[in-house]
Amino acid sequence: MEDKYEELDEETLFIVSQTFKALGDPTRIKILHLLFNQEYSVNDIAETLKLRQSTVSHQLRFLKNLRLVKNRREGTTIYYSHDDEHVMTVLNQTIQHALHT
Secondary structure (H helix, E strand, C coil): CCCCCCCCCHHHHHHHHHHHHHHCCHHHHHHHHHCCCCCEEHHHHHHHHCCCHHHHHHHHHHHHHCCCEEEEEECCEEEEEECCHHHHHHHHHHHHHHHCC
């Protein structure tokens, strides 16, 4: 039986490595976990997670650039939510794995 191996192109390798980099940071994991079921504003994220607003904004920018979160504006408030079910599934399964001791 012969398996067909397809080498990954540089862009795909970069995106995959950046996604794992995103999931390798505790603050970003907290933010993504919070956004799993509900959207939040930057202020709500900062308050809920006890983080500085500037920290949250910085991490959201990183996650948005990777298309892991998206936002919508309502008046002057911007709400964030997750933007990739696949990554959220990986994150949730990894959390469940960590909790299964």
